[in-house]
Amino acid sequence: MSLRMPAPDPAVLSARAEVIKGLRRILENDGVIGDDESLIAYESDGLTAYRQLPLAVALPRTTQQVAQILRFCRERGVKVVARGAGTSLSGGALPLADGVILGLSRFNRVLDIDLENRVVVAQPGVTNLGITEAVKKHGFYYAPDPSSQIACSIGGNVAENSGGVHCLKYGLTTNNVLGVELVTMDGEILRLGGKTLDAPGYDLLGIINGSEGMLGVITEVTVRILPRPQHARAALLGFPSVEAAGQCVADIIGGGIVPAGMEMMDRLATLAAEEFLHVGYPLDVEAVLIVEADGIDAECDHVLALVNDIATKNGAVFSRLSNSEDERLRFWAGRKSAFPAVGRLSPDYYCMDGTIPRGRLAHVLQRMNEMSERYGLRVANVFHAGDGNLHPLILYNANEPGQLERAEAFGAEILRLCVEVGGVLTGEHGVGVEKRDLMPEMFSEIDLAQQMRVKCAFDPEGLLNPGKVFPQLHRCAELGRVHVHAGRVAHPELPRF
Amino acid sequence: MQTVTREALRPGSADDIQAALLDADAAGSSLRVIGGGTRRSMMGVAAASMRELDLSAISGITNYEPEELVLSLRAGTPLHEVEAALAERGQMLAFDPPDYAALLGAGGARTTIGGIIGSGFAGSRRLSAGNVRDHLLGFDAVSGRGEKFRAGGRVIKNVTGYDLAKLMVGSWGTLAVVTDLSLRVLPRPQYEATVLVEQGDASVALAGIRTALASPLEVSSAACLADGRSAIRLEGFRASVEERQRQILGMFESRGSVRAIEEAESAALWRDIRDVAVFASDARVVWRLSLPSLSAATVVATIAKSAACTALYDWGGSLVWLAMEGEAPAGLVRGEVSKAGGHAWLMRAPVGVRERLATAPPLDAGTTALSRRIKSGFDPQNRLGDGPFSFGTNR
Amino acid sequence: MQTRFSAEQLRDPHLAASEKAIRTCVHCGFCNATCPTYALLGDELDGPRGRIMLMKDMLENQRTPSAETVKHIDRCLSCLSCKTTCPSGVDYMHLVDHSRAWIEQRYERPWIDRMLRGLLAGLLPYPRRFRFALAMGRLFSPLVGLLPNIGFLKSLRAMLELSRAPTGAVREGIIAAPTVRKARVAFLEGCAEPVLQPNIQQAATRLFARMGIEVVPAPGQGCCGALVHHLGKEARSLAFARANVDAWSRVIDDGGLDAIVITASGCGTSLKDYGFMLRNEPAYAARAAKVSTLARDVSEVLAAHELPAVTNPSGLIVAYHAACSLQHGQGVREAPRRLLTEAGFQLRDIAESHLCCGSAGVYNILQPDLAEALRERKQNALAAVAPQVVATGNIGCLTQLSRGKAPAPVVHTVELLDWATGGPEPEGLSRRT
Structure with a gap:
């Protein structure tokens, strides 16, 4: 593992038995894991390239228990890493040797289905899909739908500001969350937002979304639900080149159409998904595009007719409209399983998540192919075409010495390219540990200092999920003015990883 | 930098703003960020030592890529210029930016994009298209410490670092002075x-x-x-x-x-x-209530029992504009609203009333303390004032 | 996922297969979402992904597992819901089978646990012994209420309660052989099912007769071996498998077989795996593979032919409970549902249909608390659609769902199909309220 994490606090490591005892007391002997043989199940989240056994795992059931655990840990200087379903692809829930994993998996109840106000209040461990399931029979759904929606938790969605295949039209998590209950590191329980469409004061709720578990532990989430569209139909399009598919996407947006979803897969990703689900994706094309329209019939017909024209103009060689809800869902099921399905092509993959301006797609893909040859690693591409969010999956074999390091270097180069063309390092998976050391590609020391000041306002001792997002650790007290003079940093003595 | 009046500073660049903040630091005074001045009345009466920082010279569209659905511009750009540029390409700001100049008795003032971002109030389309906060993709600013920084980017999907853009929207320029910003734009409906x-x-x-x-x-x-x-x-x-x-x-x-x-x-x-035109031409006190939509009519009915009022409901009932005769019964209004899980802004009130009452909705103790820590992180000396809030460092 | 097996370890075909399964896992966590024990316990250790980590650690390091590790692997129902969910195609079934055998060989269980497992392995697979035990159980079952509901006694209680399960009688009369022979099949007669519900295979036989499918006997067969297999008693499960392969091979060699029909889907998963289980035994590999390719759930056989005319469309509201062994183990999902609809029943979909009912072989005896929680959850889901009858394709589920607060009588899918096409009303239905 080439990744450096904050040095463990020897005092905490030696007090491990005591910490476990204290946690057992708070949780009344139910849901504390302290033996190394069992802790191995918690050594990583969805990013297995990095692993670390935690000090202990605690699985509380109530907000009060969360508050007690946080207070207890703070008093003893014990770090805490919150964990939802453990599906992060950026290592957001990677444990620390001297830190407690606070698992929210037992917070798995939907608390309030409020159809009149069109909101659902759920505990953070409820899965993303679980919310939709809870309101489906009433004709509603929860719009953000990350591909891992079957498993990922709504609390984790908030922490990472998860996206999905429909966020071009319906927004990311942050645009659909109206309120949270949050416990800060000092054990204080805060309620931010609620069932209203805006909240007073500074937008603390907005900051919590995407804060990667570093500001507080979410114990309740209020989300907006939407009436399920009368109809949704998807067009499955195949193109002889990625460029043609990219141009089709640009022309659709340029034509004033905002489809409900617009996703692209390259040949390799299509192959993997097809092998798993036998959707009927064309395998003799270079790029597959799924474009979905939703709404009343007149809307779907109109949009899909426009899309079809644009696709034909751009040389589409395959075109199929979903003829039933079942078929539409199968178009998507293949796409949503594309990541893990790539597990069929390669034992390991490293998933990137940069966003680029849509117009630079062809350029970026071409550069990526060059890199692929240079690094000797295959890359499969899954792409949220509508919003420019790329997911190159670098295929490697972790059992081959040196391949992980090559994959990491390849990944970093892809992300630098994203920034170079005017994009960003991560569109929806979060910085975590994975992109942490690349943050200076996008932000100066001063830019990062502003973000850290927010962190310090919530967690001045830096006990919540340290080692994530920020490429270096600042003690809050030393975070006065970060002056950079001619490339020199003000506090060279601060630990850097 | 040119000075418009004795009091107002009119910076032309981020460097000018940095210099103004350093001057304020030295003088122990403070600045109040102003765009077009539409919402000036909501910031309360300025202290004698306070100078206005008028951003109208930091203006203009810097990069508009319709096919990418992104617009970058400077904070002082008047809203009507933005809308004209967008209309030309069949696009719009989907959050439906309101113009409260008439409502707030600031006739003639021109709403700027910075003012829209700073106050964070969205128009009627918020119901379906999201709030102001949902459309700010990235920005450049000078913090109250005088540090120039940037956050976010020019793409819709971005979770690289904390979402400081959210913090800027509705912060009334009390944390940092936003100079440049990038907004998400959408096709205008046919x-x-x-x-x-x-x-x-x-x-x-x-x-x-x-x-x-x-x-x-x-x-x-x-x-x-x-x-x-x-x-x-x-x-x-x-x-x-x-x-x-x-x-x-x-x-x-x-x-x-x-x-x-x-x-x-x-x-x-x-x-x-x-734009709440229905209350623009009278002198009544105007509240802006944000409520769970199911509770709106009940809350208004309860208030109406004790104080004559007229209501305009927007956002499907989730936003209520309430005009009241005479005194503003803040205890009653805020009490009922908060019981229902909402909050109330005092949008328009005679100066005398405004002095006695909080303009922004009061927050609970925990959130107040946290907000105060955020404020001191960005602006420890309170050089940018409290705006309409009462959780600032000096109060 | 990265693994650290040595080249020498990988020469062991069992370890090599497990390594491959672990290697395929990308740790995405989708499996947890549909795992019954993860749903109940909310602990990574009680979901497939965590169990894979435990098994990986145990096998890689050639470890004698700790009591904790054994606890979490024991809690796995082997329902294989994870197998359906897994996009990467991890072979969880063989991995957990291998691990159970590994544990059985190396881990010393508390004596009371050993005794219980020994008792189950010694009774259930043998119809005569089981019949006798049931009779004894019925004798003592009035005492169930007196047993404290804790620890081992809870398992004993669950066992005694089994003796109270509804049973069917052998009906009078000889079923005529079909006049036109469309196919020739043999049953897996099984062990527990013919003791508890002999009427199920009778119903199937009647249906087959009406359809022109001839049923021939295959003497010498016994339990499929699944029960001991899931207890980790590998040698005994292989012995059962070999005996059965021998029995069916004799019939195959003497006139051929179009299918080996299984009416208890739990056994079907096992039969379909004989080819894998005996792959390293030259004397059996080919014949076992043949048996596996011939193995069919009764619903698959019915779906492949035309159902007889529906002469008695009852129009009852049926909630179909998909047995895990059928929907996840064998991937048979649509056939029973389609057949029930064709036979004139009103089929209702239930929520969380992917979840296990808690029966899972002898799981309800070994893990009574979890089994009960799952049974209640399943019965609530069934009750929500207000069924007049519940249909399922596995004797274990049938027995499990008939206990406690059953929202409706539970019968085998073929009993309903037989009834609708001219057979007698299922006995279980007479208990309908």
């Missing part, structure tokens, strides 16, 4: 229509609106007007709008007299609703 329904009282009207909102007919805005009519707006491709309009008309036929208005007539109605 066609619009509004169904108007005359039916019973507000609670009946709002129940009808909730039915429409629970339907899959993609209502983009929904209001219950001060005269009791409900307005339900549909936007999109013409064929789709006409079909949905037919279905909405059918839904309300049995509930009262219905009719539909289209295009310019519909747009004009929604401009008035968004």
